[in-house]
Amino acid sequence: MSRTKILSAPRPRAVGTRARLTPRAHSKSSVKRRSGDRRTEPAEGRRTPSRPAARKAAEAKPIETPPDAPVSGSEEEQIESAKYLQPTTAPRVFEEERFLFPETYGVDRVRLLVKDPEWLFAYWDVSPQAVSSLRRELGERGLALTRLTLRITDPGHGGTSIILLPYGARAWYVHADKASRSYRALLGWTLPSGVFRTLAESNLVSTPRTGPSPDPAHRRLPFNAPLAEIRGALGAGAENNPGPWSTEPFDADAPIGSRRRRGGASDAFRPPSAGKLGR
Amino acid sequence: MPVGYWCPVLHAHLPYVRHPEYPEFLEEDWFFEALTETYVPLVDVLDGLLGDGVDYRLTMTLSPPLVSMMTDDLLLERYQRYLERLITLAEKEVERTAREDHRFQDVAKFYVWEFGRIRSVFADRYSSNILTAFRKHRDAGKLEIITCGATHGFFPLMDTVPEAIRAQVQVAANHYAKHFDRRPQGIWLPECGYLPGQERFVSEAGIKFGFLESHGITDAHPRPRYGVTAPVLSPGGVVFFGRDMESSRQVWSAESGYPGDYDYREFYKDIGWELPAEYLGDVLPDGIRKNVGIKYYRVTGKVSLGDKQPYVPEWARGKAAQHAGHFLEGRINQVRAAAAHMDQPPIVVSPYDAELFGHWWFEGPMFLDYLFRKMHFDQEVVKPITPPQFLEMYPDCDVVQPPMCTWGAKGFAEVWLNPSNDWIYPHLEMAAERMVELARRFESPNDLERRALDQAARELLLAQASDWAFIMKTGTTVEYAKKRTRDHVARFTYLYRALKQEVMLEEPIVKEFESRDNIFPDIDYRVYR
Numbered sequence: 169m170s171r172t173k174i175l176s177a178p179r180p181r182a183v184g185t186r187a188r189l190t191p192r193a194h195s196k197s198s199v200k201r202r203s204g205d206r207r208t209e210p211a212e213g214r215r216t217p218s219r220p221a222a223r224k225a226a227e228a229k230p231i232e233t234p235p236d237a238p239v240s241g242s243e244e245e246q247i248e249s250a251k252y253l254q255p256t257t258a259p260r261v262f263e264e265e266r267f268l269f270p271e272t273y274g275v276d277r278v279r280l281l282v283k284d285p286e287w288l289f290a291y292w293d294v295s296p297q298a299v300s301s302l303r304r305e306l307g308e309r310g311l312a313l314t315r316l317t318l319r320i321t322d323p324g325h326g327g328t329s330i331i332l333l334p335y336g337a338r339a340w341y342v343h344a345d346k347a348s349r350s351y352r353a354l355l356g357w358t359l360p361s362g363v364f365r366t367l368a369e370s371n372l373v374s375t376p377r378t379g380p381s382p383d384p385a386h387r388r389l390p391f392n393a394p395l396a397e398i399r400g401a402l403g404a405g406a407e408n409n410p411g412p413w414s415t416e417p418f419d420a421d422a423p424i425g426s427r428r429r430r431g432g433a434s435d436a437f438r439p440p441s442a443g444k445l446g447r
Numbered sequence: 448m449p450v451g452y453w454c455p456v457l458h459a460h461l462p463y464v465r466h467p468e469y470p471e472f473l474e475e476d477w478f479f480e481a482l483t484e485t486y487v488p489l490v491d492v493l494d495g496l497l498g499d500g501v502d503y504r505l506t507m508t509l510s511p512p513l514v515s516m517m518t519d520d521l522l523l524e525r526y527q528r529y530l531e532r533l534i535t536l537a538e539k540e541v542e543r544t545a546r547e548d549h550r551f552q553d554v555a556k557f558y559v560w561e562f563g564r565i566r567s568v569f570a571d572r573y574s575s576n577i578l579t580a581f582r583k584h585r586d587a588g589k590l591e592i593i594t595c596g597a598t599h600g601f602f603p604l605m606d607t608v609p610e611a612i613r614a615q616v617q618v619a620a621n622h623y624a625k626h627f628d629r630r631p632q633g634i635w636l637p638e639c640g641y642l643p644g645q646e647r648f649v650s651e652a653g654i655k656f657g658f659l660e661s662h663g664i665t666d667a668h669p670r671p672r673y674g675v676t677a678p679v680l681s682p683g684g685v686v687f688f689g690r691d692m693e694s695s696r697q698v699w700s701a702e703s704g705y706p707g708d709y710d711y712r713e714f715y716k717d718i719g720w721e722l723p724a725e726y727l728g729d730v731l732p733d734g735i736r737k738n739v740g741i742k743y744y745r746v747t748g749k750v751s752l753g754d755k756q757p758y759v760p761e762w763a764r765g766k767a768a769q770h771a772g773h774f775l776e777g778r779i780n781q782v783r784a785a786a787a788h789m790d791q792p793p794i795v796v797s798p799y800d801a802e803l804f805g806h807w808w809f810e811g812p813m814f815l816d817y818l819f820r821k822m823h824f825d826q827e828v829v830k831p832i833t834p835p836q837f838l839e840m841y842p843d844c845d846v847v848q849p850p851m852c853t854w855g856a857k858g859f860a861e862v863w864l865n866p867s868n869d870w871i872y873p874h875l876e877m878a879a880e881r882m883v884e885l886a887r888r889f890e891s892p893n894d895l896e897r898r899a900l901d902q903a904a905r906e907l908l909l910a911q912a913s914d915w916a917f918i919m920k921t922g923t924t925v926e927y928a929k930k931r932t933r934d935h936v937a938r939f940t941y942l943y944r945a946l947k948q949e950v951m952l953e954e955p956i957v958k959e960f961e962s963r964d965n966i967f968p969d970i971d972y973r974v975y976r
Contacts, residue, residue, distance in 0.1 A: 388844060392842065402848060
């Protein structure tokens with residue numbers, strides 16, 4: 169079908185398919201071009217000029233051509249144009265665009281993910297019931313003086329990082345120790361009295377070791393050896409004990425200049441206003 | 448007997464993009480471009496090698512979403528349309544360049560030939576079923592096809608719901624068995640992402656080997672004796688081969704990699720951006736600019752796009768041969784140096800994204816062709832091999848615990864976990880927890896509930912594709928990645944709530960979801976128990 173005919177048809181073909189109306193940037197049109205990834209930094213001389221911004225794909229609407237909509241033009245034109253009409257699409261029965269990611273799932277929980285050897289990512293959810301309960305107990309003033317707090321601990325070797333979270337934050341990048349160690353997060357309230365009250369406990373994570381191990385491998389086994397034998401061969405394999413984790417408290421609401429970095433440093437990653445999830 | 452071995456690995460994966468609700472969809476082009484520029488040219492190269500008696504060996508991931516798209520009738524029909532439009536345009540270009548610019552005449556004719564060749568291989572030789580080709584080479588003992596996560600979920604960030612990782616592996620392994628008539632022996636961990644202990648899910652699926660980024664081997668504890676030149680055995684019973692950085696750099700590096708050679712085809716200068724939209728016609732549905740795959744210029748040098756010089760296919764071919772020789776020489780030196788300190792032949796493992804060859808580096812398939820031929824005919828020092836073939840000869844491995852690692856920038860999870868995409872993880876985790884809850888709750892669902900449960904599993908899997916977080920980070924088609932995350936979580940959430948009787952479970956809605964997200968038709972939701 170020719171483009172000219174489509175455009176000249178009295179009732180143009182409904183075109184809702186497009187992800188864009190404006191050109192996609194050259195550098196962004198490739199299959200899995202992984203710019204920014206160390207594997208795919210474009211070769212010198214391959215930089216691309218900037219292009220107009222693309223229209224949001226998410227805003228593209230599917231074709232919704234009422235099958236019995238009136239068609240203008242002569243009878244001949246109508247017959248001709250019918251060649252270019254899309255097959256009638258079924259009415260939509262579900263509108264994904266009406267879905268909003270929830271602010272809360274109504275549970276008290278906290279999770280840790282390992283980003284790299286020095287940074288963890290903590291995210292959490294506090295149920296409205298937990299807040300209501302605290303309000304009933306402490307009153308509005310007591311609630312206002314209470315701080316949501318993350319306590320990151322190394323359960324194996326000791327040490328705790330205390331992070332007084334800013335109001336509305338739903339996630340935080342936590343600065344870990346340079347040494348490989350394990351961490352668990354406790355989410356809770358620091359009450360006006362200074363007492364910490366736990367709301368939820370996270371999963372246990374470990375940051376990866378970096379650099380070669382000082383201990384050379386001592387056992388070889390066939391790849392199809394029984395699992396028990398393989399695990400036995402690895403043995404305890406005691407790594408160097410990193411000792412207790414030494415940290416200092418961090419108050420996210422303290423003036424920027426007075427913040428102490430160690431123990432919590434999301435301000436290195438996100439602007440102060442960008443604490444919320446579900447953008 | 449060779450001094451050492453070379454194990455090339457091509458990771459072929461694209462996210463599942465299929466939009467039956469639209470007559471055309473721009474992001475479906477990812478698959479069509481990759482077929483035209485990478486998968487079909489690679490198959491043609493392998494066919495030539497096999498026909499000429501070249502003893503090549505290649506390991507290749509065919510990810511489940513890619514296999515699903517390769518066998519999807521709707522996408523194959525659309526690909527035929529895509530290719531026909533491209534051929535028509537190439538023919539028009541021969542006429543136009545004859546009229547307007549003779550400098551590009553030969554290249555225009557080359558494209559007519561090239562696209563005709565692609566159509567011939569795809570439609571005539573393999574009847575539009577390219578998997579047949581891969582199976583043929585597998586059966587010849589030359590190609591080891593491995594699997595991946597079901598939808599390329601990034602395992603290190605799924606650790607809070609282990610059942611979700613198990614499902615990614617089990618669904619992928621079952622999908623592989625359906626399409627390749629046997630269980631997979633190997634896996635490409637999505638994004639080469641590994642967290643200690645996660646290999647148990649791989650082992651449970653009967654998979655024997657995988658691959659790790661270099662520091663996953665060199666920083667393992669205890670320290671492997673031979674670094675990345677020998678595989679290691681992890682505590683979960685899975686063998687891991689380590690990525691060799693030297694051979695990776697030769698292809699990937701922005702500074703010194705082959706694809707940046709001045710005689711190779713320039714990726715960014717495409718007629719889709721330069722000729723009038725009216726002239727390009729159907730190749731640009733609705734006049735939207737995009738790369739169409741016809742490019743007339745070579746890299747030329749560190750010059751602006753406006754100063755690029757015409758592409759000369761003969762020069763590029765010569766460079767591909769030259770680079771193949773250089774690459775081979777590097778591997779020969781490498782295995783000789785490593786073998787001097789080892790009690791078994793070293794293995795050099797070179798993994799790449801398959802789409803690098805042909806799509807990004809147009810001459811990539813040609814390079815592989817020359818390389819395998821030179822390796823076969825010109826020397827005896829290094830020979831290509833697949834992991835199972837290597838393990839059959841040298842089954843003993845150091846037992847070590849690899850650390851967390853990925854092949855993303857900086858070697859860890861930053862690409863998939865940063866302020867541009869971190870907001871998705873609470874929602875993905877909650878959806879995974881809910882899926883496990885559903886799987887445990889429904890012992891004997893009725894027919895509609897069963898369909899809803901299976902569809903919920905599909906929606907969760909599709910939402911978990913690492914491609915969406917990756918795109919959000921790199922800023923390419925961010926709105927599409929956000930839309931896909933939202934759409935799948937929205938559909939999943941509806942199904943979850945309906946199955947919990949918070950809203951009405953409506954058959955037309957389930958049916959619509961099934962028709963849109965039709966991947967894994969045989970999935971069984973109980974994989975999440």
